[in-house]
Amino acid sequence: MPKLVPFSLSCVIGGSGHITVSKAHDALSPFFGKATSTLYGHKGELRVDAQHAALLNGIASHVHDYDDTHLSTIIHPTGPVASAALAFAEYQGGISGPELLCALTAGIEASCKIGLAVWPEHYDIGWHITSSTGSIGAAVAVGKLMHLSAEQMAHAIGIAAVQVVGLREMFGSDTKSFHPGRAAQSGLLAALLAEKGYTSSEQALEAKRGWANVVAGGGTPELHKYLSQLGQTWEIEANAFKPFPCGIVCHPVIDGCIQLHNDMPRSGRTPETIVKIEARVHPLVIELTSKRTPKDGLEAKFSVYHGAAVGLLWGKAGPAEYANEVVQDKAVIEIRDKVDAAADVDLAADETYLTVHFSNGSKLEKHVQHAVGSLEVPMSDEQLTAKFVDQVERVLGVGAKKASNAAWSIGGAKDVAEILRVL
Amino acid sequence: MPKLVPFSLSCVIGGSGHITVSKAHDALSPFFGKATSTLYGHKGELRVDAQHAALLNGIASHVHDYDDTHLSTIIHPTGPVASAALAFAEYQGGISGPELLCALTAGIEASCKIGLAVWPEHYDIGWHITSSTGSIGAAVAVGKLMHLSAEQMAHAIGIAAVQVVGLREMFGSDTKSFHPGRAAQSGLLAALLAEKGYTSSEQALEAKRGWANVVAGGGTPELHKYLSQLGQTWEIEANAFKPFPCGIVCHPVIDGCIQLHNDMPRSGRTPETIVKIEARVHPLVIELTSKRTPKDGLEAKFSVYHGAAVGLLWGKAGPAEYANEVVQDKAVIEIRDKVDAAADVDLAADETYLTVHFSNGSKLEKHVQHAVGSLEVPMSDEQLTAKFVDQVERVLGVGAKKASNAAWSIGGAKDVAEILRVL
Structure with missing residues (x-):
C-alpha cells in the first residue's frame, strides 16, 4: 500500500510533459485560483488551486496508459483517487502519512467495489469505468481526509454520483485522460460541498433511480453483495502495477x-x-x-x-x-x-x-509463466523505484533519486504536504 | 427569443439568496480565480472566475423550480446554457447582443434536440434530463461565442458529452439544482479545452459507444431524426416560461x-x-x-x-x-x-x-382554457417584466426596474458584458 504514492506520482510526473496535459494547462490557466497544490513534473515549484491540481494531475496520471490496474474490472483506481487526495492534502495541510494512505485505500476500495457491482455490462455499454467510478472514489478519499461525518460522507458520495464521467468512445483522443482528471476534480468538489452541509440523497448508489441502476447498462447491479464485503475483502490487493506502457x-x-x-x-x-x-x-x-x-x-x-x-x-x-x-x-x-x-x-x-x-x-x-506486473509476480520495490526514476529523469532530468526517496517516505510523514511540495 | 435573457436572469437573481446557493458559495470561495464574471443577485458588484460563475449562477437558476420548460422533454434548457454563456461573455468581453442571442439559441436547440432523441427512456431510467443534455448545450453556446471551427465544436461537444450530470434520485435535495450548475460549468470547460486543440471523438453523440447509446436507458435513440431537423424546426418555440414556482x-x-x-x-x-x-x-x-x-x-x-x-x-x-x-x-x-x-x-x-x-x-x-405560461397563452412581456421586478426586488430591494430595462436591452447591446456588469 505504501507503494501507491510513489507509483502514482511516477505516472503523474511521467505524463506531466505530455502535449495533452499542456493543452489543458493552457486552456485553464486563466482560471487558476489561489496556488496551494503542486502540479507535479515541473522544474521549480508550480502550484495552482486544488481543484485544478486534481484535474491536471489526474490527466497526467493516465496519459501514458501506464497506471495501475484492478484486474477484475480494469479500473485504474489510483489516478482519480490520488490526484484528488494529494491536491487536497496540500491545500489543507497537517495531514499525516498514515491518514493519507488510509484515505487512498478507502477511495480505491469504494471505486473498485462499486465497479464490481456493475461489471461487465457497465463497461460493455460504453462507460470508461475508471472515471465513472473514480469520482465516487475520489470523494470518499477526500471525505476521509476531511473527517466527514457519516451523513456528510453519504452526501459527498451522492454529489459525486451525479457526475458520471467518461465514455470509451474517447479512447485514442485527449479526452481519454481527461476522464480520470475530471473524476478527481468532481470527487473533490463533492466532498467540499458536503463538508459545508450541501445535501444529496442518502441512497444515491442503491436507489431505484440511483447511480448503480442508472449506469448498469442493462445489467443487474450487485451493490449489496460487494459493499457488504467492504473491510473484509481488499480490492487493493488485486490492483496490479504496469511495468510497461502498452497493452x-x-x-x-x-x-x-x-x-x-x-x-x-x-x-x-x-x-x-x-x-x-x-x-x-x-x-x-x-x-x-x-x-x-x-x-x-x-x-x-x-x-x-x-x-x-x-x-x-x-x-x-x-x-x-x-x-x-x-x-x-x-x-x-x-x-x-x-x-x-x-x-x-x-x-x-x-x-x-x-x-x-x-x-x-x-x-x-x-x-x-507469469509476466512481471501480474498478481503472481508483482513489480518489486526495486522495479517500482526504477520506474519512478526513469519517469522522473525523462521529465525533469535531475533529482529523480531524491524525489523517489521522498515519495517512498510519505507513509511515515507527519505532514504529507511538506513532502509533496518538494517533489 | 430576446425574452430569454431577462427571464433567465430573473430566475438566477431570484434564486441567488437561497441557502443552497450560499452553501455552495461558502464551500468554493477558497478556490475562486480571477474575478471576471458576475454572481447575480448581490448588492454591489460580486464577481468571480467564469467557471465558478457558471456553476453558482446555474445552481441559482433552478433552485426555485421556476425556470423555463421545453414541454416535450421537460428540459429546463436555459439555466445551463445561459449560465455558461453569460459567464463567458463577461470573461471574454466584446460580445454583442445578437451574438449572445444566437449562441443561446444554438445551445438550447442542441440540448432539446438530443433530449428528444433519447426521450422518454433516458428520463424514465433516472437521468435529470435538464443537466444530462445541458452540458452539451452549454458547450455549443460557448463554442458559438468563441467562433470555434466545426472540428473544434465537434471536440467541444465530445468533451461535454463525457460529463453526464444529474440523477432524478436527487430531487428534494440541494443536489437537484447543482445539476444545471455543474452542467453549465462542464460545458464551458469543454469549450475552453476544445479551443486550445484538446481533442475528443468526432462521433461523440452517435457512435456505438457514444453519448446517445450509452445514456438511452434501453431505448433506441433517434439522433439522426432530430439532429437533421436542426435549423428547420425550433425547440425554442416550444419552450414555455413558468409564471408560478410550483408544479x-x-x-x-x-x-x-x-x-x-x-x-x-x-x-x-x-x-x-x-x-x-x-x-x-x-x-x-x-x-x-x-x-x-x-x-x-x-x-x-x-x-x-x-x-x-x-x-x-x-x-x-x-x-x-x-x-x-x-x-x-x-x-x-x-x-x-x-x-x-x-x-x-x-x-x-x-x-x-x-x-x-x-x-x-x-x-x-x-x-x-389554457393556463398562462402554456404555449397557447405565453407570458406576455409585461408579465415577464413583472416577474423580473418581483424576483429582483425580493432579493435586492432596489433597482429592480432599472435592472429589468437593462436585461431587456441586451439583445441590442454592442458589448453585453457592459450590461451584465451593472445587473
Whole structure:
C-alpha cells in the first residue's frame, strides 16, 4: 500500500510533459485560483488551486496508459483517487502519512467495489469505468481526509454520483485522460460541498433511480453483495502495477525479451547477431497487438513485435522506448521484422515461450509463466523505484533519486504536504 | 427569443439568496480565480472566475423550480446554457447582443434536440434530463461565442458529452439544482479545452459507444431524426416560461384564481367573504398536487389548495407566496380549507373551471382554457417584466426596474458584458 504514492506520482510526473496535459494547462490557466497544490513534473515549484491540481494531475496520471490496474474490472483506481487526495492534502495541510494512505485505500476500495457491482455490462455499454467510478472514489478519499461525518460522507458520495464521467468512445483522443482528471476534480468538489452541509440523497448508489441502476447498462447491479464485503475483502490487493506502457497482453513477451537481453552478455551474444525470434503466445496477443509495422508510439503500444524488439535491444520498455522516433529507428525495425508470434491456446494470458536464434547457430530459450506486473509476480520495490526514476529523469532530468526517496517516505510523514511540495 | 435573457436572469437573481446557493458559495470561495464574471443577485458588484460563475449562477437558476420548460422533454434548457454563456461573455468581453442571442439559441436547440432523441427512456431510467443534455448545450453556446471551427465544436461537444450530470434520485435535495450548475460549468470547460486543440471523438453523440447509446436507458435513440431537423424546426418555440414556482399542473387553477381576485373589487366582493371555492381540474392535478395541509414552502409547491388561496387572496403566486411563513399564515389557511378540487377527465391538463361562492349568496365563475405560461397563452412581456421586478426586488430591494430595462436591452447591446456588469 505504501507503494501507491510513489507509483502514482511516477505516472503523474511521467505524463506531466505530455502535449495533452499542456493543452489543458493552457486552456485553464486563466482560471487558476489561489496556488496551494503542486502540479507535479515541473522544474521549480508550480502550484495552482486544488481543484485544478486534481484535474491536471489526474490527466497526467493516465496519459501514458501506464497506471495501475484492478484486474477484475480494469479500473485504474489510483489516478482519480490520488490526484484528488494529494491536491487536497496540500491545500489543507497537517495531514499525516498514515491518514493519507488510509484515505487512498478507502477511495480505491469504494471505486473498485462499486465497479464490481456493475461489471461487465457497465463497461460493455460504453462507460470508461475508471472515471465513472473514480469520482465516487475520489470523494470518499477526500471525505476521509476531511473527517466527514457519516451523513456528510453519504452526501459527498451522492454529489459525486451525479457526475458520471467518461465514455470509451474517447479512447485514442485527449479526452481519454481527461476522464480520470475530471473524476478527481468532481470527487473533490463533492466532498467540499458536503463538508459545508450541501445535501444529496442518502441512497444515491442503491436507489431505484440511483447511480448503480442508472449506469448498469442493462445489467443487474450487485451493490449489496460487494459493499457488504467492504473491510473484509481488499480490492487493493488485486490492483496490479504496469511495468510497461502498452497493452497488458504484450507484457509476457516484453518481460521475456528483457530477461533474454540480460542473458546475452554472459554467453557473448549480442542483439545484432539475432536472426530470428519465435514467440508462442496466448491468442489474445495476436488478436489485440499484432501491428506489424507501427507508424508511431501510439500504434506501437499495440505491437507485440515492437515490444519484443526494444526489450531485446535495450532491456527496457518504458515511455522512452515508445517515443515516435524510436518506433522509426532502423535498429528497432530490423529486429522487429525478425519476430514471429504464434497463438497457442494452451497458454495462459500472462505466459509465453520464447526462442531466440543467433547467427552462430546457437539459441536461447525463455519460459515466462507469469509476466512481471501480474498478481503472481508483482513489480518489486526495486522495479517500482526504477520506474519512478526513469519517469522522473525523462521529465525533469535531475533529482529523480531524491524525489523517489521522498515519495517512498510519505507513509511515515507527519505532514504529507511538506513532502509533496518538494517533489 | 430576446425574452430569454431577462427571464433567465430573473430566475438566477431570484434564486441567488437561497441557502443552497450560499452553501455552495461558502464551500468554493477558497478556490475562486480571477474575478471576471458576475454572481447575480448581490448588492454591489460580486464577481468571480467564469467557471465558478457558471456553476453558482446555474445552481441559482433552478433552485426555485421556476425556470423555463421545453414541454416535450421537460428540459429546463436555459439555466445551463445561459449560465455558461453569460459567464463567458463577461470573461471574454466584446460580445454583442445578437451574438449572445444566437449562441443561446444554438445551445438550447442542441440540448432539446438530443433530449428528444433519447426521450422518454433516458428520463424514465433516472437521468435529470435538464443537466444530462445541458452540458452539451452549454458547450455549443460557448463554442458559438468563441467562433470555434466545426472540428473544434465537434471536440467541444465530445468533451461535454463525457460529463453526464444529474440523477432524478436527487430531487428534494440541494443536489437537484447543482445539476444545471455543474452542467453549465462542464460545458464551458469543454469549450475552453476544445479551443486550445484538446481533442475528443468526432462521433461523440452517435457512435456505438457514444453519448446517445450509452445514456438511452434501453431505448433506441433517434439522433439522426432530430439532429437533421436542426435549423428547420425550433425547440425554442416550444419552450414555455413558468409564471408560478410550483408544479405546472396547478397553474390553471392559480391563473383562474388570480383573475378572480382581480374581478372581485369591481363587484364589491372581497376574499374575506368567500365561503367556498369549487375547482374542476384534470385528474393529474389531484394525483400530483393534492397536499391538503402543506407544512412548508416546498410542500406547498405540490398543493393546488395553497396555490388557489394565495391567488384569491393577493392576486399573485410568486416565490414570496411560497415562503414558509406564508404557508402557515392564518388567512391563507382559512381560504385554503374552503377549496374543493374534483377531477374531470374531460378537461385538458392546462384547463380548469372555477366557481367561487360568497357569503351574500352570489358567485363568480371562471373558465381557464389554457393556463398562462402554456404555449397557447405565453407570458406576455409585461408579465415577464413583472416577474423580473418581483424576483429582483425580493432579493435586492432596489433597482429592480432599472435592472429589468437593462436585461431587456441586451439583445441590442454592442458589448453585453457592459450590461451584465451593472445587473
